[in-house]
Amino acid sequence: MKDYINTLYRNHSLIYKALLFLCTTVLIVYLFPKSGKFRYTFERGKPWQSESLQAPFDFAIKKTGEEIAAEKKEIVENALLYFNLNPSVETKVREGFKSQFEATFSDSIHRASSEKLFKTGEQIISQLYAFGILSENHDFSEDKRIAILDGREKIKDGFYSNLIKPDNVPGVIDQVLQNNNLKHYKTAFVSLFFDLVEPNLSYNKNFTDKALQDELSKISYTKGSIAKETLIVSKGEVVEGSKYQILKSLQSEYESQVWSQSNYNWILFAYTLLVALVLLMLFLFLKKYRPKVFDDNTKVTFIFFNISLLIFITTLVVKYDAKYIYIVPICILPLVFKAFFDARLGLFAHVLTVLLLGFVVPNSYEYIFLQTIAGIVTILTVSELYKRANLFISVGQITLIYIIAYFAFFVIHEGSVETLKWETFIWFILCGLATLFVQPLIYAYEKLFGLVSDVSLLELSDTNSKLLKELANVAPGTFHHSLNVANLAEASANEIGANAMLARVGALYHDIGKMKNPTYFTENQSTGINPHDELSAKESARIITDHVINGIEIARKNNLPDRVIDFIRTHHGTSLVYYFYMKEKKEYEVADPEDFSYPGPKPFSKETAILMMCDSIEAASKSLKEPNSTKIEAFVENIINKQVEEGQFLNANITFKEIQSIKKVLKHKLANIYHLRIEYPE
Structure with a gap:
């Protein structure tokens, strides 16, 4: 029994995901319509692509909405x-x-x-x-x-x-x-x-x-009937006029009356299989390409919650009146996921959600096409969500895409614009306005799920915040160093397309651990007295490396998000405190590298890798004497190449090309700091 409990405890994360998978599948299937789906797809004015179709049973031909409306009038x-x-x-x-x-x-x-x-x-x-x-x-x-x-x-x-x-x-x-x-x-x-x-x-x-x-009440909603095995449409025949209405009648009859209680369970089972397959694809994507998200049950719950919520809202709207389906702001989903995760995950989840909604909405193909295109536009156009102008511009583009795509579909179906329903354009505009609700929604999600978006990062970047003010008062040299590193990191991140706001915020807080012993760090020593002179090399190295642990403690005490704490943990990776290591080696001839190494881990993202480079470059640049462009280039190359050789960037998804781009930015920035002129060839 004890072994069984231990096994459950070790696998509690996977068990939770399995239960989440099961509950989400059941919920979505419950929301789906419990009728069969007509196996053929057809459009007015287009040739019949399938084999010749005969009536599978007797059914009545339903009048069109226009005919019924005319009779009522x-x-x-x-x-x-x-x-x-x-x-x-x-x-x-x-x-x-x-x-x-x-x-x-x-x-x-x-x-x-x-x-x-x-x-x-x-x-x-x-x-x-x-x-x-x-x-x-x-x-x-x-x-x-x-x-x-x-x-x-x-x-x-x-x-x-x-x-x-x-x-x-x-x-x-x-x-x-x-x-x-x-x-x-x-x-x-x-x-x-x-x-x-x-x-x-x-x-x-x-x-x-x-x-x-x-x-x-005496109005008849049918006009004639079709007997079983009557030829309805031949392969290649254009679907229009009475043919189209007969097919629509068969489709309606097929979905509403054919399915009896005896095969209801089969329909339920088939829906469950399809929904489970879609959700399984999402799980596999997270496990293969976003393992950190997959390992975090809160984030996985957040993703499944949002997908279920949108399906629930859309189902309610369809049951009320299907003509309002385009008011539901589906594009909020990729916006939210991009704000908290990344564009690729946002688009993947959006496409899967739209595929599931295809079972709920009428005109599935048209709906899926419009929402997929709108989702792609959302991902491509929205950048720096914390800037309000960007969101308004993106929402305008999304609304325009909706209108253009709907107009094209209508002309294809009807062959003219005479009967165009202009009120649908109003639904698209309302959808765009509803999409603007993403800002307060992101704030609510941050509080409910403990996640961090770029909007929160913008607030954390304010140097008048309580923690950064304390850093400026207790360790002014460190604060100035952090500002310089933040500027370098932001420029480097912009150069390679990384998250510049995240890199800047991480740089501002990466050295807050130095507030515990500020005078033991050279940038805060203004009296000329170095307290390390009275300590052994090991003790000095321990105080230096402890600023990472102290920084994590201070960050957690001040409720900094984990995405920012990651920068504190990784900004030195597993590198050596080289000065004291060499001092120990010189004094005792033998020194254990582990006593002089930072605890790590190594950087595991582009942004944390950028911070390691910028932090090392900015700190070491203070030792440059009579800097010139040649010295600066060699200086930057040496420091970053050494980090590459030590394998500090092996866990980060950063390429050699991106590292070269960062080097170029750092050389240019240092040249500006030291007011160097460009050396022109003679």
């Missing part, structure tokens, strides 16, 4: 508006007219017969209530069809223009009087009917909406 336009009638209103108005008529026209009977005026009044009432008077105005078209309900029974239908609006009553009165040559009685009739006339119609919105929904 026609139903909406022809839908009836329903109004409730109050029949008692007209009776009440007629009775009121009878009682008010004599009082109104008692002094005018001598000018016209009472009978004619009375009949005209009744005619006005009949005209007003022929269809009815509305209780309020509505914003409907005049030619809109209407139906009048008495209770739940339809008693009359017509058009909205037949109904009398409240403000049209005087006009109706005037028209009837004019037809009867009684226009001069207008004032009297208007005054009479002003208090009598009441609306008898009210709009029944609930009944109208219900009737409309009933009509819409």
Whole structure:
């Protein structure tokens, strides 16, 4: 049992990765649609590339979205508006007219017969209530069809223009009087009917909406059917018109209805295999090309978390409405990975994620093409993410690439730009704006996962930070040395395309361990007294080499990131404290190199290798007497060649060509420091 526990403990990192692999696979498969995929790919206007296709089963031909939309539009336009009638209103108005008529026209009977005026009044009432008077105005078209309900029974239908609006009553009165040559009685009739006339119609919105929904529910979403074994399309035949719609119908039927519960498990198993293969490729890439990332469980978790998060968000958007899929800022993924790791890992993870999303989104090929191109542009254009202008420029380029690629695909599919959906360009712009969220996201990830990006490095490079201020006060010579080394390292890193910000920050903090015993280092000795004179060579060497260990302790106490601590650990590699080694050898004739060697490790990146070169060159350059270009060239060559011969750069991924470029930069910088003129040939 004890051996079993020990085995588990020794392999706990691999066990964790296996569990992470399993959980991520299960999560992604759970998010995937659980239907089959149509095995054929086709595009409108393109020849059918596969073998001739016969219907594998009976299925209905589905109408296009445009056809269904047109039917719905026609139903909406022809839908009836329903109004409730109050029949008692007209009776009440007629009775009121009878009682008010004599009082109104008692002094005018001598000018016209009472009978004619009375009949005209009744005619006005009949005209007003022929269809009815509305209780309020509505914003409907005049030619809109209407139906009048008495209770739940339809008693009359017509058009909205037949109904009398409240403000049209005087006009109706005037028209009837004019037809009867009684226009001069207008004032009297208007005054009479002003208090009598009441609306008898009210709009029944609930009944109208219900009737409309009933009509819409009767729409058929299919038009005809295809019998089993009917030839659908022959090889080489152009897919267009009805052929295209039949194929789309078969594809939809295939993905939604063919897959029963009996083969659901097979589909699940197949999805699991594909997702597992993709994630396995990512694991193999990390193990082979990024072993340090692979060995760090936090970083591996971070990578898998981001991939799962993007798939989750995209799945939610597709389930809500697939037309919004291009709003999801997929290009945040390579941006984040490039900020914390490198461009190659960012692009590799991005491509794998897009391949997985191909199972979720419609128009898989178009989506994969657009997102892959956008990811490549992201990797190629974004440099120095901590500079805000660079991010804005890159996001603009990414958005432009989206628009151009989508436009090209649309023209290929449709053959024209007449039906181009301009709103999709708005989605791409919103996607670009969402990509800008990468800055606060990186900050959040730094706090959650303890990672370091160039944005944090920029903050650490501030010489007004607490630790660098302390270094400047306690060991001013070391601080000045660190500034000079930082300038040399930054220039060298820029020359060979390394991370200049990381090299600069590493150089600023590489000697903070000297704060513990500052006077034991020559750059801080201002009185002319050297405390090493009272120590043995071994003791002096121990104090010198201990500044690496002390630096690591101070760095951890001040929460410096591991990427910066790596520079403190490696800036001397496993080299000798040569001065005290020779002093010991001269005094005792025999000296053990291990007593005078730095603990290491050797530099294991371009940036840490650059720091070792620049640190040695800057420190040793103080001993140059009467420097000239010849001396400087020989000086730089000797120091760096010696480091190469000692194998200090064997673990760093730096080439001889890059070392030569760094030498060139250092020679040029030292020449500027010592104000040397270029020697022209005579």
